[in-house]
Each structure stands twice: as structure tokens, then as C-alpha cells.
Amino acid sequence: MNQNKTFTLDGKTIPYTEGQTIIQAAMAAGEYIPHLCFNPELKAHGSCKLCTVKANGRQTASCTQQPTPEMVVESDTQELNDERRALLQMLFVEGNHFCPSCEKSGDCQLQATAYVLKMMSPHYNQFYPDRPVDASHPEYLLDFNRCILCSLCVRASRDVDGKNVFALSGRGIKSHLIVNAKSGQLADTDFCDADKAAHVCPVGVILKKRVGFATPIGSRSFDELPISATPHPQGACPVCPRSDAATLPPHPKSRGA
Amino acid sequence: MSLETAANPENLRRVAIDPVSRVEGHGKVTILLDDKNRIHQVRLHIVEFRGFEKFIQGRPYWEVPVMVQRLCGICPVSHHLAASKALDAIVGAKHLTPTAEKMRRLMHYGQILQSHALHFFHLCSPDLLFGFDSDISKRNIVGIAEKYPETAKRGILLRKFGQEVIRHTAGKRIHGTGSVPGGVNKSLSIAERDELLKDIYQMVAWSREAVHMVKELHHKNPELYNSFGAFRANYMSMVGYDGSLDLYHGRLRGRDENGNVMFDGVDYNDYTDLIGEEVKNWSYMKFPYLKSLGKEKGWYRVGPLSRVQNCDFISTPLAEMERREFMAYSGVMPMHAPLGYHWARMIEMLHAAEMIKDLLHDDDITGSELMTTGERGFEGVGVIEAPRGTLIHHYRVDENDLVTMCNLIVSTTHNNQAMNEAVRRVAQQYLHGHEITEGLLNHIEVAIRAFDPCLSCATHALGKMPLEVEVLGVDGMQLSTLSRSGDGGFCA
Numbered sequence: 001m002n003q004n005k006t007f008t009l010d011g012k013t014i015p016y017t018e019g020q021t022i023i024q025a026a027m028a029a030g031e032y033i034p035h036l037c038f039n040p041e042l043k044a045h046g047s048c049k050l051c052t053v054k055a056n057g058r059q060t061a062s063c064t065q066q067p068t069p070e071m072v073v074e075s076d077t078q079e080l081n082d083e084r085r086a087l088l089q090m091l092f093v094e095g096n097h098f099c100p101s102c103e104k105s106g107d108c109q110l111q112a113t114a115y116v117l118k119m120m121s122p123h124y125n126q127f128y129p130d131r132p133v134d135a136s137h138p139e140y141l142l143d144f145n146r147c148i149l150c151s152l153c154v155r156a157s158r159d160v161d162g163k164n165v166f167a168l169s170g171r172g173i174k175s176h177l178i179v180n181a182k183s184g185q186l187a188d189t190d191f192c193d194a195d196k197a198a199h200v201c202p203v204g205v206i207l208k209k210r211v212g213f214a215t216p217i218g219s220r221s222f223d224e225l226p227i228s229a230t231p232h233p234q235g236a237c238p239v240c241p242r243s244d245a246a247t248l249p250p251h252p253k254s255r256g257a
Numbered sequence: 258m259s260l261e262t263a264a265n266p267e268n269l270r271r272v273a274i275d276p277v278s279r280v281e282g283h284g285k286v287t288i289l290l291d292d293k294n295r296i297h298q299v300r301l302h303i304v305e306f307r308g309f310e311k312f313i314q315g316r317p318y319w320e321v322p323v324m325v326q327r328l329c330g331i332c333p334v335s336h337h338l339a340a341s342k343a344l345d346a347i348v349g350a351k352h353l354t355p356t357a358e359k360m361r362r363l364m365h366y367g368q369i370l371q372s373h374a375l376h377f378f379h380l381c382s383p384d385l386l387f388g389f390d391s392d393i394s395k396r397n398i399v400g401i402a403e404k405y406p407e408t409a410k411r412g413i414l415l416r417k418f419g420q421e422v423i424r425h426t427a428g429k430r431i432h433g434t435g436s437v438p439g440g441v442n443k444s445l446s447i448a449e450r451d452e453l454l455k456d457i458y459q460m461v462a463w464s465r466e467a468v469h470m471v472k473e474l475h476h477k478n479p480e481l482y483n484s485f486g487a488f489r490a491n492y493m494s495m496v497g498y499d500g501s502l503d504l505y506h507g508r509l510r511g512r513d514e515n516g517n518v519m520f521d522g523v524d525y526n527d528y529t530d531l532i533g534e535e536v537k538n539w540s541y542m543k544f545p546y547l548k549s550l551g552k553e554k555g556w557y558r559v560g561p562l563s564r565v566q567n568c569d570f571i572s573t574p575l576a577e578m579e580r581r582e583f584m585a586y587s588g589v590m591p592m593h594a595p596l597g598y599h600w601a602r603m604i605e606m607l608h609a610a611e612m613i614k615d616l617l618h619d620d621d622i623t624g625s626e627l628m629t630t631g632e633r634g635f636e637g638v639g640v641i642e643a644p645r646g647t648l649i650h651h652y653r654v655d656e657n658d659l660v661t662m663c664n665l666i667v668s669t670t671h672n673n674q675a676m677n678e679a680v681r682r683v684a685q686q687y688l689h690g691h692e693i694t695e696g697l698l699n700h701i702e703v704a705i706r707a708f709d710p711c712l713s714c715a716t717h718a719l720g721k722m723p724l725e726v727e728v729l730g731v732d733g734m735q736l737s738t739l740s741r742s743g744d745g746g747f748c749a
Binding site: 214215 | 317320327427432437438442657
């Protein structure tokens with residue numbers, strides 16, 4: 001009954017149903033709006049601001065804004081893409097996003113989005129955070145220096161897994177990801193591979209151990225097509241193509257010791 | 258006179274070659290002369306600093322082969338493979354699958370081919386074909402392309418082919434990901450194999466002609482080629498279990514300056530029993546030495562000139578023929594002349610091309626068994642014969658999979674003392690007592706280039722460099738001093 005409601009996105013007519021947000025309707029119609037903290041399986045958060053569009057002339061987060069009939073939405077414009085690029089540059093310098101040695105390279109949504117938006121340099125001064133890696137868990141490793149504070153793991157753990165393993169702590173520029181355990185260590189939580197939170201990180205923070213570079217260059221998520229033309233990876237686990245790619249060596253802690 | 262340290266440097270004039278050109282990385286040579294242009298001190302300094310040994314600590318081990326290869330843009334594959342070999346021990350992969358080992362070898366021979374071609378054609382052929390003190394405006398690859406277009410073309414296409422081998426095995430021409438602890442992440446597709454097969458016979462032929470070209474240079478001017486910067490030295494390399502030239506795997510063998518075997522069959526896991534490293538206060542590059550001979554006499558040479566003379570034979574027929582001719586030319590005693598490196602290097606390039614040809618005809622190269630695992634280990638050593646010489650990677654990994662220790666002894670580091678010796682000989686032979694000219698200074702660079710040093714790979718003396726700080730009063734009197742010794746300890 002709602003099928004004939006439409007809005008326009010960069011001049012194209014997009015149908016939508018009641019309750020859909022702009023980005024959901026756009027994705028359903030095969031249109032790409034850059035985003036990082038949005039995942040269709042989780043409640044929208046509206047924090048990364050990358051999906052900002054102009055709706056009837058006013059800027060709004062397309063992951064939280066619902067369209068209205070005949071709304072005129074602009075997304076792929078010079079002005080918005082310039083602002084998105086600046087946001088990406090800030091995200092890059094706030095963390096240690098060293099793509100050359102990062103195992104998430106080629107599967108990383110931050111990197112892929114930066115390619116699409118033609119980010120050629122970080123522009124700002126690097127922060128070089130120095131947060132220790134948490135390697136305590138036998139199957140997963142956390143590299144906090146790559147966190148972009150999208151809170152997807154926080155939401156997945158809380159809303160889907162019912163575990164509350166992750167949280168964002170601190171305020172403003174001091175915001176950072178923490179593990180909800182007295183020791184602060186992932187090993188002291190009930191986090192496991194079956195958790196949704198293990199598979200939603202768009203960057204290289206939550207990594208399955210001992211997988212590394214098992215996927216050859218050419219077979220990674222964004223090797224063939226840019227993220228804007230790739231069937232959306234978030235409908236399923238963005239890292240699952242890698243999970244079964246290698247025969248994993250046993251961990252010393254799981255040798256029956 | 259050793260020429261390492263002048264007795265009274267304060268009265269001498271300083272001439273510097275900074276930077277040394279047509280080498281990989283950044284280095285400089287300083288020469289101290291008196292007012293009669295007599296040489297009192299010559300040093301090759303490595304002035305850049307990397308620090309990979311430090312910042313790899315605390316990273317997960319599976320990241321290491323990809324991260325450490327960023328040491329170098331010329332032979333990253335060597336670091337990629339040496340690290341992978343070391344980490345095979347961590348994942349318990351005692352024997353790789355045939356496909357994995359052959360893919361790694363193919364990648365390595367591609368690397369040898371492209372690096373040797375780059376060094377000979379792009380960096381050194383201008384000196385050898387035009388003359389050491391020829392017109393500087395022509396003494397480069399562009400000059401070669403004008404005067405010897407066919408030579409320049411072959412150099413470029415040989416290198417390109419090597420890069421393509423790397424791309425098909427590692428995923429990218431530079432800084433790929435093909436080798437992982439326990440194996441590889443891909444094999445060759447039929448299409449990739451056929452693409453390489455198309456050109457390999459031409460590459461073998463051109464490599465063979467490159468050997469002939471260097472050989473002719475030696476035969477035409479033996480006086481220069483046999484004596485330029487020549488010094489006698491021990492030499493070391495890895496040789497295959499059967500004594501053959503094996504650039505990927507084997508045991509360590511060392512010979513003295515007369516070619517007599519000093520040690521053989523040494524398991525590289527025991528390299529710390531064999532090799533010590535000295536730090537000097539004027540270079541970021543360490544000075545390795547054979548412990549059995551001590552710091553003074555234990556220095557040695559690595560790389561093509563060592564390898565070709567250290568092995569018993571080469572497994573591929575064309576390169577073996579050339580090796581025999583090379584050995585016959587040098588006679589009973591080993592060849593020590595630095596310019597002999599070029600000849601040996603081209604023999605290795607021919608060997609690499611032949612090995613690539615053989616591997617492309619091997620069905621295992623398109624196989625699907627890529628990974629091996631076994632009992633988890635916590636320490637691993639990986640050694641490979643990189644284009645420039647023996648490359649040692651050593652890691653310790655904790656039970657949480659993080660690297661706790663990393664030691665790298667890079668090919669060029671082994672040659673540190675040898676390169677210093679070579680430049681001192683050249684300084685004595687050509688510069689001593691003469692007015693210094695650009696052409697004469699290039700002689701020094703020619704000697705360094707013969708070793709094909711990769712200076713950026715070789716600087717790891719983090720926290721070890723001896724330093725001395727002096728606090729002087731306004732009257733110039735010393736108020737206090739603080740010095741740090743080579744072992745990192747301080748004394749006031």
C-alpha cells in the first residue's frame with residue numbers, strides 16, 4: 001500500500017515504504033550513500049555523519065531520517081563529498097590506519113570509502129594513538145588504535161548478542177572503545193566467534209586471530225569493484241569470506257593444556 | 258694504515274659524497290685528507306634509521322611478513338619470505354606443501370631476476386659501459402638508452418618480467434601478501450602460468466647474453482676488473498643440502514680468503530653461535546663478524562660473489578656452464594675483486610630465469626594444497642639468500658600470538674666492513690695524493706655499487722649506538738660527559 005511513495009535521490013526516483021530511512025530505501029533501490037556506522041541489521045546510530053545528505057535543502061543523516069513524499073534528496077554532490085572526505089581524513093589521523101601492513105586492507109570499509117571519495121592524503125596531523133593491543137582472547141585480537149567509534153560492535157553485542165561486551169568510554173576527543181570486564185581484557189568476557197559483534201567491525205579492530213593475509217590480493221571484498229558498486233557487504237558478515245579461507249593452526253591455549 | 262680512524266682528524270680537510278647515488282637507500286662517504294691530498298680516513302656511513310626490530314614488537318605474528326617487507330621497495334620479497342620462513346616454525350609447519358614451497362621459490366626467483374636486472378642495467382651499466390669518470394650528464398640509464406638502446410630495453414623488460422612473476426605469486430608487484438606463515442595464499446592459475454611462459458625463453462636468452470656482456474668486460478680489461486678496490490676476505494652464504502647454489506633454503510657455509518671451507522652444514526637456527534654484531538659510533542649499521550675469528554678478523558662478505566664461489570655447483574645447465582667459466586677465470590684462488598660481483602650477479606640472474614622456466618613447467622605450481630600446520634612454536638629463525646646476500650630474520654612470539662623479540666641481520670649489514678674496505682682501497686689506489694674530482698669520487702661510488710647495497714634495509718642499531726655527550730662551559734672547558742657504550746649501558 002505504501003509502494004507508490006517516492007522521493008528523488010540525485011534526480012532518480014526512489015520508492016520507499018513507511019518506516020524506511022533514506023539510506024535503507026536507497027540501498028533497496030541499489031543506490032549507494034557513503035556510510036560507516038550504519039549496518040542494516042542494527043539500529044541506526046547516526047554518529048559517523050558520512051551518510052549526511054541534503055533533504056529538501058537541509059543536511060541530515062540519511063541513516064536516521066525518514067523520507068517524505070516527493071522529498072528532494074541530494075547525496076553525490078561536490079559539497080557533500082568534500083565534507084565527507086574531510087570527515088574521513090579526520091578518522092584516518094585519529095587512529096593508526098596504516099593500510100600497508102593491515103590485514104583488513106582490501107576488506108576495510110574505511111579504506112574502501114576513502115578510495116570512492118578520492119581521499120588522496122590524510123591532510124591533518126596524525127594523532128598516533130598508542131593503545132595496547134588486546135591479544136588476551138584465544139580466538140580474537142583487538143587493535144584499539146584502528147577504532148573509528150562507529151559503535152557497531154557495541155550495538156551488536158548489546159542488542160543482538162545480549163552480552164554488552166563493548167562500550168564507548170570517555171568524552172569528545174578522548175572517546176575510546178573499552179571492553180566491559182573488570183580487567184578490561186577480552187579474555188575475561190564471554191565474547192565468542194558466534195557473536196554478531198565478532199563480525200561487524202568495518203575496520204581492523206576486531207580481528208579473528210591467525211587468519212591474517214589468508215585471502216590473496218584480487219579476492220578481497222573490494223578488489224574487483226569499489227564499495228559503491230559492491231553488493232552491500234553488511235547484509236551478511238563483512239569478514240566471513242575470510243573466516244574459512246585458511247586452515248588455522250591451533251592456539252597454544254587450546255591444546256588441551 | 259686501516260684508514261678507518263685518522264689519528265689527528267682536526268687538522269684534516271673533509272670531502273663528503275652525500276648522498277651516494279645509484280644505490281638503494283641513503284648513505285654517505287666521508288674522506289679526510291691532508292693539505293697534500295693524502296688520504297687519512299675513509300668511512301661509508303649509513304645515515305638513515307628504520308627501527309623495524311622495535312616497532313614489530315607487540316604486533317601479531319601473522320602481520321609480520323607483510324609489515325617487515327616495507328623495509329624495502331626493491332627486494333621486499335626477501336623480507337616477506339625470510340619472515341614467513343621464520344614464522345613457519347611458529348605455526349609448526351615443518352614441511353611446506355610442494356605447491357607452497359614452489360610458489361615461494363617462484364616468487365623469490367622473480368625477485369632475484371628483477372633486482373639483479375635493476376642493479377646491473379639501471380644502476381651500474383653506465384659506469385661499466387661509459388667509464389667511471391665519463392661525462393656525468395650521460396652516466397645514467399637515460400644515457401644508456403641513447404647510446405645502447407637494445408641494452409637498456411632488455412634491462413627494463415627483464416626487470417618487468419621479474420615484477421610480473423612477483424605479481425602473479427604475491428598479488429602485487431611490490432609489497433604483496435602471497436606468503437603466509439605455514440604456506441602461501443594462492444597458487445598460479447593456468448592463465449597466469451601461460452602468460453609467464455610466453456616470455457620466459459626470451460628472458461633466459463637475454464640473461465645469458467647479460468652474463469656474456471660482463472664476461473667480455475672482464476676479458477677486455479682484466480687489469481682494472483681484477484684489481485679495482487680488491488681486498489681479500491672471508492665469505493659466507495647459504496648453500497643447498499646437496500652443495501648446490503640454493504637461494505631459498507639450505508645450510509650456512511663459510512670460506513676463508515683462500516677459499517678453504519671454515520664451516521659447513523651449519524643449521525641457520527644456530528646463527529647466534531656463528532655471528533656476533535659490533536656497533537660503531539659513526540654508523541647506524543652494525544658490523545657483523547664470525548665469533549670464532551673475533552671482531553677484528555671475523556668480518557666477511559656475502560652476496561653473489563660469495564655464493565657463486567661458495568657452492569659446489571648450480572643445478573641449472575646454462576648457469577652452471579657460466580659458473581665453471583667464472584671459476585676457471587679466477588683460477589686457484591677465489592675472486593675477491595668487487596667488480597667480480599657483476600659477473601657473479603648475472604650468473605645468478607641466469608640461474609633465476611632458468612629456475613622460473615622449470616617451475617612454470619611443474620604441475621605443483623598450479624596445485625591447491627597451500628597450507629601446512631603442526632605443533633605451535635614460540636621461536637623461529639628464517640634465512641634466505643636475498644639478491645644482496647644472506648638475510649636472517651629471527652622472532653619470538655608469546656602465547657597470545659604477539660611478537661616479543663625481533664632480530665634482523667640484513668644482507669647489506671654483513672657487507673658493511675667489506676664495503677668500507679673496498680672504498681678505502683679505492684681511495685688509496687685512485688685518490689691518494691690527487692686533486693679530488695667528480696670522476697675520482699665516482700670511483701668510490703663504483704666500488705660501493707658493486708656490492709648492490711640496500712642501505713635502508715640495513716640500519717637497525719636502535720638503542721645500541723655508542724654516543725658521547727660533552728657539556729662545555731663558556732670558556733670551552735669540559736664540565737661533564739655522559740657516554741653510552743655499544744651494549745646500551747651508560748657511564749658518566
